[in-house]
Amino acid sequence: xxxxxxxxxxxxxxxxxxxxxxxxxxxxxxxxxxxxxxxxxxxxxxxxxxxxxxxxxxxxxxxxxxxxx
Numbered sequence: 001x002x003x004x005x006x007x008x009x010x011x012x013x014x015x016x017x018x019x020x021x022x023x024x025x026x027x028x029x030x031x032x033x034x035x036x037x038x039x040x041x042x043x044x045x046x047x048x049x050x051x052x053x054x055x056x057x058x059x060x061x062x063x064x065x066x067x068x069x
Contacts, residue, residue: 008067009033025066035059 015026035057049055 027066 009029011027011029014028017024
């Protein structure tokens with residue numbers, strides 16, 4: 001399956017709780033992965049980002065999508 005999202009990781013379903021309308025699904029991630037983020041040049045300059053810097057990744061998302069082949 002091909003999708004446009006690049007922040008995708010593979011994991012195993014650890015827990016499923018089904019309600020009347022929605023389901024809560026927890027997934028254990030087994031593989032290391034890389035986050036990719038596009039930020040402004042101004043922000044990169046302000047942070048003085050360079051290879052090897054230790055940083056925190058903060059994800060702001062409105063959706064988490066689960067796919068299964």
